[in-house]
Amino acid sequence: MSKAITIAEAQRYxxxxxxxxxxxxxxxxxxxxxxxxxxxxxxDFDLSRVIVVAATGNNGGDGIAVARLLHIRGIDVEIYLLGxxxxxxxxxxxQLKIANYYHIPFTTDLNHVVNATLIVDAIFGVGLSRNxxxxxADAINAINAADAKTVSIDVPSGINADTGExxxxxxxxxxxxxxxxxKIGLLTITGKQHSGTVHIADIGIYAQDHLEHxx
Ligand SMILES: NC(=O)C1=CN([C@@H]2O[C@H](COP(=O)(O)OP(=O)(O)OC[C@H]3O[C@@H](n4cnc5c(N)ncnc54)[C@H](O)[C@@H]3O)[C@@H](O)[C@H]2O)[C@@H](O)CC1
Ligand SMILES: [K+]
Numbered sequence: 001m002s003k004a005i006t007i008a009e010a011q012r013y014x015x016x017x018x019x020x021x022x023x024x025x026x027x028x029x030x031x032x033x034x035x036x037x038x039x040x041x042x043x044d045f046d047l048s049r050v051i052v053v054a055a056t057g058n059n060g061g062d063g064i065a066v067a068r069l070l071h072i073r074g075i076d077v078e079i080y081l082l083g084x085x086x087x088x089x090x091x092x093x094x095q096l097k098i099a100n101y102y103h104i105p106f107t108t109d110l111n112h113v114v115n116a117t118l119i120v121d122a123i124f125g126v127g128l129s130r131n132x133x134x135x136x137a138d139a140i141n142a143i144n145a146a147d148a149k150t151v152s153i154d155v156p157s158g159i160n161a162d163t164g165e166x167x168x169x170x171x172x173x174x175x176x177x178x179x180x181x182x183k184i185g186l187l188t189i190t191g192k193q194h195s196g197t198v199h200i201a202d203i204g205i206y207a208q209d210h211l212e213h214x215x
Pocket of ligand 2: 059121122123124125152153154155156157
């Protein structure tokens with residue numbers, strides 16, 4: 001079985017890749033988005049009406065970048081944005097700016113989530129830190145009520161990536177593209193029930209520096 005990591009390890013490897021090796025965070029985000037985009041195409045989903053449900057952390061940034069990749073291909077995609085864009089991470093603020101440049105439509109209507117043919121879940125990844133309530137919970141309930149297939153980015157939103165525990169409410173995905181390594185919480189019974197088919201995406205983040213290949 002391939003390696004699975006904790007939230008702390010994911011965060012440490014991310015920080016090492018960005019701060020010590022020097023690969024810019026936006027490059028990692030683009031690779032995460034491209035990997036998810038390729039899985040959307042390869043898994044043969046119905047892309048007639050796609051909705052990306054994104055919050056303003058970096059998981060949301062991955063999703064907004066996926067929306068852009070779909071939009072540029074001529075696919076009908078909308079973004080349902082949760083949270084305050086003024087508080088977005090720098091990378092996600094940049095993705096929002098790019099999405100605006102391309103005039104990617106934003107919607108505030110949860111019916112668009114329910115009526116989509118494919119939902120991309122980019123609400124929370126390894127940064128989920130407390131139980132989910134309010135508008136975030138409403139969006140997750142709408143995702144789970146929809147007939148559409150759902151693809152989660154990194155972690156099904158609401159699943160604790162360390163324990164697999166449902167933090168109040170969690171997305172039940174058909175497929176999850178998780179970055180760098182699987183997460184130990186996704187290997188629990190609840191984690192597996194929520195993540196569906198797991199694709200592990202190599203986005204240039206490694207537990208070791210792989211210098212033996214580079215020299
Ligand atoms: N940092 C990196 O190097 C990379 C990160 N990536 C993506 O970024 C994700 C991690 O990003 P972040 O660390 O920004 O974290 P997330 O985007 O997972 O979420 C963190 C945000 O959600 C808020 N939050 C947490 N629990 C909440 C709750 N219950 N209700 C409402 N708000 C809540 C936090 O305050 C924070 O603003 C990964 O899962 C992955 O998808 C990828 O882009 C690859 C590179
Ligand atoms: K997610």
